[in-house]
Amino acid sequence: MIQLKSINKRYLHEHVLENITCTLPDTGFVSLVGPSGCGKSTLLHIIAGLDHDYSGEVIYEKNKKVSIIFQDFHLIPWLSINNNIRLYDYFHKSSYILDETLTKQFKNTSVNDLSLGQRQRAAIERALYYDPDIVLCDEPTASLDPDNAERVLKILKQRSHSSLVLFVSHDEVLVKQYSDRIIEMKDGCIIKDTLIKKTESYPRENHTNNKPRHFPILKLTIQSFLSSRKRFFQMSFSLSIALLCLMMTFTFTFSFRNTIYQYLSSLIPQKSITYKLRNDDPLSLTHFNEASYHYLNLDDYDLMGISHNSQRYQKNDVLFISDDSSYTTHYIYGRAPQNNDEIAVPLSTARKLAQKNKVNTLLNTTWTIYYKHQLKIKGKEVKIVGISPQTYNYDAFYMYEYANYHWIESIFNQRPTARYGMLKYKEDKSIIDSLKKNYPEYEFKAMGESTQKTFNQNMNRIQMVLVLFSILTILSSIFMIMEIMILHAMHLKKDHAIMKAYGEKKKHIFKMSFCQCLILHSYSYVTASLILLGIMKIMNQIIPQITDFPMHITFQPLIMLILWIGSFLLVCFSTLFSILYIIKLNPSRILKMR
Ligand SMILES: Nc1ncnc2c1ncn2[C@@H]1O[C@H](COP(=O)(O)OP(=O)(O)OP(=O)(O)O)[C@@H](O)[C@H]1O
Incomplete structure (x- = not known):
């Protein structure tokens, strides 16, 4: 049973839902109808837990599984149809048997290559995959041809014997044909609640096959990078350039310092x-x-x-x-x-x-x-x-x-x-x-002795001056790294809002972001190090030819280690900063953004 108690929702000054109070059964086919803009989708988002910004109470047992078929489908573009349908598995230990009735012909196709109707069918299969107790359907047949609409309605009707199907539609014929109860809304209020018949309830079949995915979040992260390789390479290229700037600045200044140090110390008396x-x-x-x-x-x-x-x-x-x-x-x-x-x-x-x-x-x-x-x-x-x-x-x-x-x-x-x-x-x-x-x-x-001491102090000052001269490079590299990571995290905010509807918790977002940071940073760091080695080799060949100064750029393992730790922390910090911001956003609001 779901109890809605005095639900009120405002968008700025507009009252979208006004004192919605009703009780919905555990099973049955309940239709929610009303003119466009009367607040049906908003109510579904509140029941799905995607909208926190309302007053009133939505009460149902904690262990109930809720799924939603979005009006705009909201499939994740970088996951295959199959993995979109099994989205729930990434965040839960159980796994279900895949019913491909609606998506068999295009299950391995990319989301972007599907027609609207095919996307809608995939979205429906995703919502039904994990055997939910409550299925929230926001106009699930709007993009379907009559045959497919009927197939979907039959499936939903079948489900309504063991789950609650809350069905939003403008199709009066379908609503009348399948509904056990019709709730009419207007201007954010329930104006009519009609019980047509009582659906028979059957106990639900258990579809669990108990084969959870191994390292699901790591796999999800790798898939996100693999399916958008161009974007991954663009990001890691920019990140490598920023890291290379930092590596070059520190390696060159330290090598330069060491060269001056060796040169000058050869001129002063030894101990x-x-x-x-x-x-x-x-x-x-x-x-x-x-x-x-x-x-x-x-x-x-x-x-x-x-x-x-x-x-x-x-x-x-x-x-x-x-x-x-x-x-x-x-x-x-x-x-x-x-x-x-x-x-x-x-x-x-x-x-x-x-x-x-x-x-x-x-x-x-x-x-x-x-x-x-x-x-x-x-x-x-x-x-x-x-x-x-x-x-x-x-x-x-x-x-x-x-x-x-x-x-x-x-x-x-x-x-x-x-x-x-x-x-x-x-x-x-x-x-x-x-x-x-x-x-x-x-x-x-x-x-x-004292000469050596003064000499060391002055060398440290020279080092500081060298680093200060490079401060602009260092700052712009740091800024670039932060910018790349923040943009990347923000780019995924809609995907996180979708995943939230399928059980993604804060810990999953953090884990996924950590994996992303690790993969992206490691790849970029190795690339930047290899480029650095190449540049060092070329410079070490060129410098002696153009100048008599015995400058030799040497690989500095300690600096590279410090840079690895520092840049990784920076990458994680920038991502964390964006993630904390994203977590605070209302998923429903993100999903409505175009
Ligand atoms: N993010 C938002 N910011 C401001 N107003 C919004 C936002 N989202 C929805 N609204 C407003 O809330 C009202 C209810 O919208 P909602 O999408 O719930 O309506 P609906 O009944 O589902 O409409 P439809 O049948 O056309 O899908 C509309 O007037 C809409 O303009």
Whole structure:
């Protein structure tokens, strides 16, 4: 039994339903008739639970299943006819046996390819599919030919023995022929309620086949994308572009920052401790021999460079070499130097000496290293025996320990003196305290620490400035992502209103939206990442050719991960924002929009 108690409904100032009160039976064929605009559809929408915006009460048992045949059919265009009919299954655990009496010939056709009559038949089959207790029929025969209208009426009549069929029609003949009761409306009021006969009630057959769909919401989401592939690709293309802008902005600024960082940090001293004797006496090589990272600064002897020409010194042939020689244990070609006449060079220097390629041809070739002392330049022949994998922004070579000292002694015929020494340390900064304690006759000073700190702070500022310069790109990308997701969610608002009539709950909308976000975002993110990799590869080939600046764009996994999380949250947030808005709308109002 359905009880309608004092139903009133207004559209702005227009009173559409006025104090509708009546009781409808559990079974039977009840017709609702009246002139156009008298409020019949509005009343059906209220009974179906699609219109919340009214006063009064609609009372029926909670477990009753209500279905509605819409006047405008409202089939979901991106679902096949078959899936439209089985719409109920997506939101419920039970599933029913499909009766295809009315739709057999076109069950796999797309909605858009059907005639009005065929659409109406599909809408009728959808409403009857899940064996409802109350069938609300809003002019279900308006688009049908007489034969099909009669078939539908017969089916509905049959149903009325076990369910309540509330039938709205302007066809007086059909109404008179099939109705058990006729309710007449005018200007939003019931003006006449005529009981014609009492229909016999039969118990309902149970049509459940108890085979629910697996992952129904995920399937629904995939179907929504598959059936409108063009739209999906358009959306994911726009989303990919927005994501690509974000990826490029962050990857490029970080790569740029790292390049500047490496370049500048190669120019500042590394973590090291300088020492000198308090009485300013020259140091000997034996000082601090026990310290594993030992380097002696030789007074007044400048290391000029390395050249392939041993006969003469020419400025252009000579590479600038940092005299801060380092040590390495790993070589990509050759081996470590074993005596004072052998050296190893890092890859960056080897590339210059060998004109970029075939660096291994340098092995066992002879080179001259030049030193300057009191305006005299002298050279010492050495053999390259190893190439290490390091690349620096300056040229460097590795030499046998103390080679500097011996070379200078041999080419200038005098023993060099050193007043300052340098100890390198790796991690343990406390070494300086123990040195001070153990060697009180020396002065020790940590180098590079505060420089490094200030340097890091400034690098962070540079990073901020780089990101600030890109703020417009970042903002427009964020705006674009939000816009795409909001438009997409809004695009589906009518479909959600239809699905609401077939049991879609808020949780289903959220689940479906989450699946949409996940699929759309993952697809777009992968696309954008692949494009980014392509662009990076091209740029890394082009940049060294057009500029000498050693810029190399590198893939930043951490940034990509942060971007993935951030953009996914943004996508979800924009969708959630629209979903919360859609949920608040009155489904009936959405369905009436054209
Ligand atoms: N969204 C709306 N905004 C404003 N007025 C509306 C809206 N929907 C319906 N109405 C008005 O409410 C009244 C009742 O409309 P309703 O569709 O319920 O009539 P009906 O009896 O079903 O008409 P018909 O037989 O032509 O389908 C009409 O006057 C209509 O203009």
